[in-house]
Amino acid sequence: MDMKRTLTHEWHNIRHLRAMRIYLDEEKCIGAWQCYEVCPVDCWTPNYDTRKVEFHGEDVCVACGACVLQCPEDAIELR
Numbered sequence: 001m002d003m004k005r006t007l008t009h010e011w012h013n014i015r016h017l018r019a020m021r022i023y024l025d026e027e028k029c030i031g032a033w034q035c036y037e038v039c040p041v042d043c044w045t046p047n048y049d050t051r052k053v054e055f056h057g058e059d060v061c062v063a064c065g066a067c068v069l070q071c072p073e074d075a076i077e078l079r
């Protein structure tokens with residue numbers, strides 16, 4: 001198993017142990033796309049029409065927190 005797959009596997013285990021989930025406040029989202037750019041496992045899709053991001057990573061998010069730290073509008077919570 002290569003390093004990225006090993007790390008992703010371990011992050012998945014940690015997320016399940018901590019039972020953490022992403023909560024997106026669409027009202028705050030301004031379509032800056034930082035979450036989309038930093039997510040290591042492609043949990044986000046930009047919607048260029050609405051200027052809102054869409055989260056579809058319930059099963060793959062590894063709870064790394066990168067999107068939470070990068071969002072300029074504090075639109076994402078991990079808890």
Ligand code: SF4
Pocket residue numbers: 028029030031032033034035036052053070071072073074075076
């Ligand atoms: S980083 Fe924040 S404001 Fe930008 S698209 Fe993602 S949720 Fe929306």
Ligand code: SF4
Pocket residue numbers: 022038039040041042043057060061062063064065066067068078
């Ligand atoms: S916490 Fe955010 S950046 Fe990290 S894997 Fe989950 S959705 Fe992607």
